[in-house]
Amino acid sequence: MAEISLRREAESKVPWAGHFDLYAEIIPDYDDFKEALKREHxxxxxxxxxxxxxxxxxxxxxxxxxxxxxxxxxxxxxxxxxxxxxxxxxxxxxxxxxxGLSSMLPPLLLDLAPGQKIIDLCASPGSKTTQIAALTGNRALIVANELKRRRLGILKYHIERLGVLSTLITNYQAQNFPMRLPDGRPLRFDRVLLDAPCTGEGRHREVMREQEMELMQPWRPESSLRMSGYQKQMILRGFDLLSEGGILVYSTCTYSPIENEAVIQHLLDNRETASIEEAGIEGIKTTPGITCWEGKEFAADMKKTIRIYPHYLDSWGFFIAKIRKAC
Ligand SMILES: C[S@@+](CC[C@H](N)C(=O)[O-])C[C@H]1O[C@@H](n2cnc3c(N)ncnc32)[C@H](O)[C@@H]1O
CATH class of the missing domain: 3.30.70.1170 (Sun protein; domain 3)
Structure with a gap:
């Protein structure tokens, strides 16, 4: 089948037209951003x-x-x-x-090393789990957790296909991941990746491949708020699973501050040992996280989080925060 026939206009399924104007004030060079959305990924x-x-x-x-x-x-x-x-x-x-290039960025901020215990709380289809295994040379213990049973098969497939070892697959709600082993000992990790389920605004382009279309959900005004509720529960559990001195990376492929900065702020408000670290990546043009949205102020350190926009980096839109737990 010719590659071109696998692409179609996204507008027919996803009522996004004009949606991003919501963010016109926070996305720099907004007209360039809109132009970038017209090009396929x-x-x-x-x-x-x-x-x-x-x-x-x-x-x-x-x-x-x-x-x-x-x-x-x-x-x-x-x-x-x-x-x-x-x-x-x-x-x-x-x-x-x-x-996608932007999906390769969150694992790079985990400061990975062989010998670490790492949990990927929302792992399927396993792009980042398998990248973590590669970055640690298959010498770290990785727990790849995924809630949806129907998505476990594809996770296992990629783990096997890519030759990943030392990985356990688990099937819990991230927000209820057990804090103790069956014998009662506490369960903690050196690194936590929370690549959270989100509204996926950053995956929108006006022309998409068939597979990309399947991932898109129609955007509804209440979606971000609902997602944000889950994301806030997940980030607290992810942080509680972290050892002292450990690093948690939170990422989404969406622009909504409700699912990004507001979630990080919720963590800061509820866990005093959490702090935001610089999340820059050499060679990647990023924009700082925002410190105010719809009248709500966020911590000044929110500028250390990063936003990825397609007019600066020709890939999916992303938000990434690097969090440290104090010793
Ligand atoms: C953004 S995707 C993860 C992509 C993955 N990290 C990768 O790089 O391939 C989010 C995943 O979280 C899963 N999920 C949704 N709700 C969850 C929950 N409460 N706990 C754990 N996983 C969840 C979804 O089924 C989906 O597979």
Missing amino acids: PSHLRVNLLKTTPDSLIPRLRKWGGRLTPLPIKGAYSFTGLERPGATLEYFLGHYHLQ
Whole structure:
């Protein structure tokens, strides 16, 4: 099937037209932002350094017509020319994973090292779990948690395909993840990733691939508020699961401050050992988190969180916060 026939106009399913005007005051260069939404998301992949190297993969994909261009992150490439990028021999062998550039950023802020105990509280389909495994050389204990049973299969598939070891899959509500082992000992982690379910505004482009369309939900005014309620419960549990001195990274692929800065503020208001750390990433143009929204003031340190916009980084819109638990 030709690649072009897999794309269609997003407006037919998602009533987004004019929606982003809500954020016109907080998104810098707003007209450029709207222009960026008219372009489809480029194709990105992450070379799976657990199984191969760019030097080995690039010539192999060229044989299928693929042309790879490096992105500012190690192992990340944009590509053109692959008609079915999820159906090559190299894909099935686990030599690469299809993952948007902005989705590769949250694990980079976890300050990962071999030997750590790490939990990915909302893990499916496993893009970040498998990236964490690669960044720790398969030498960390990772718990990949996912609530929805129907999404466990795809998580397991990617973990196996990409050669990830030392990973346990669990099936809890993140906000109720157990704080104790069955023998009563406390359960704590050195690193917590909360890549929270969200309204997904950052995934909207006017032209999308079929698979991208399936991920989109129609936007409703009450959606952000409802999501924010869950996200606030999840971040408190994620923080409580953290060891002293540990790091929690919170991310969403949405622009709504209600699901981003307001969630971080809720954590600061309820846990005095939480503090925000700088979340910059070399080579990636980011915008600071905001300190005021609809009359509500946020902590000045909210400027240390980052917002990713498609007119500055041609990928999905994202919000990322790096939180430290004091010793
Ligand atoms: C943004 S996606 C995670 C993407 C994943 N981190 C990745 O990089 O591939 C959010 C995931 O959270 C799951 N989820 C929704 N509610 C949850 C909850 N209460 N507890 C745990 N997971 C939940 C969704 O089913 C979805 O798979």
